[in-house]
Amino acid sequence: AKEEISIQPETFTPQKEVPAVAETSLSDVADIETKIPPKEERTKLWEKLQESYTSDKKQKTVSPTIEEELPPTIEEPSAILQEEKFVETPSVELEAEVKPEEIPLVKEAEEKPLTEKEKIEKEAKRLARSLVKDILLYHSDKVEIGLKQGNLAHLIGNEIRKSWRFYKDNFPLEKTGNVNYFKNALNEIIGKGKQIFK
Structure with a gap:
């Protein structure tokens, strides 16, 4: 209880000093406000202010020294x-x-020109790989289950048949020299190198 009593007077003493400072500053402001110059002097001061402002503005735009000094510090x-x-x-x-x-x-x-056979082979491989990658992309869960359970043909058989028809329409076996690049892509990408598709 004694500690609380000793703290209370300390908190009140600064509060009494603050209004005294405020009163002195208000009286100073009142003195300044009473010393307003006459209208003619105010207009002259205003004109001088405008002239100094415009001259400062011109100096800033014209003189390169000010512009050069500011950027290095910034x-x-x-x-x-x-x-x-x-x-x-x-x-x-x-x-x-x-x-x-x-x-x-x-x-x-x-730059060595490809023969017609090489062009067909390259395009057939590219189409086969993209078709098989699409199957893997859209049916990856079925592919994983099918590889584990051994029923891959049952799970994604329809997708494989659709892709095979599209591939065969563009590159029949006669055109690719009886090489089935689609089957090779299936074994390489979906079968992960194993000969699952025969």
């Missing part, structure tokens, strides 16, 4: 970041310099 952190970027860029440029040398070699190998 952009010092970004300058450090730019230096770090310059350190990283040479490695990228070196890689870019190496790549153009390699690209012509690859282009020379690809």
Whole structure:
């Protein structure tokens, strides 16, 4: 109880000092407000203020020294970041310099014209792989269950038949030299390299 009594007077003493400070500042403001210059002086002051404002504005736009002095103080952190970027860029440029040398070699190998048979083979493989990947993408759960239980043909047989018809319409076996690239893609992608489809 004694501690509470000793604390209470300390909290009240600053509150008494604060209004006294406020009263003195209000009296100072009242003195300032009473010293208003006459109308003519106010208009002259206003004109001077406008002139100084416009002259300051012109100096800021015309003089390059002010513009040059401000950016370094503001952009010092970004300058450090730019230096770090310059350190990283040479490695990228070196890689870019190496790549153009390699690209012509690859282009020379690809510039050899493919025969008609090779073009058909390439397109047939691409179509077969994309059809099988679509089956795997849209029916991955059935494929996993079918591989575990051994009833893959029962679970995704319809999808395989639809894709096979589409493949056969575009690339009949006579066109691909009796090579079934669709079956190869099924064994490679869905069968994971095992000869499930015969």
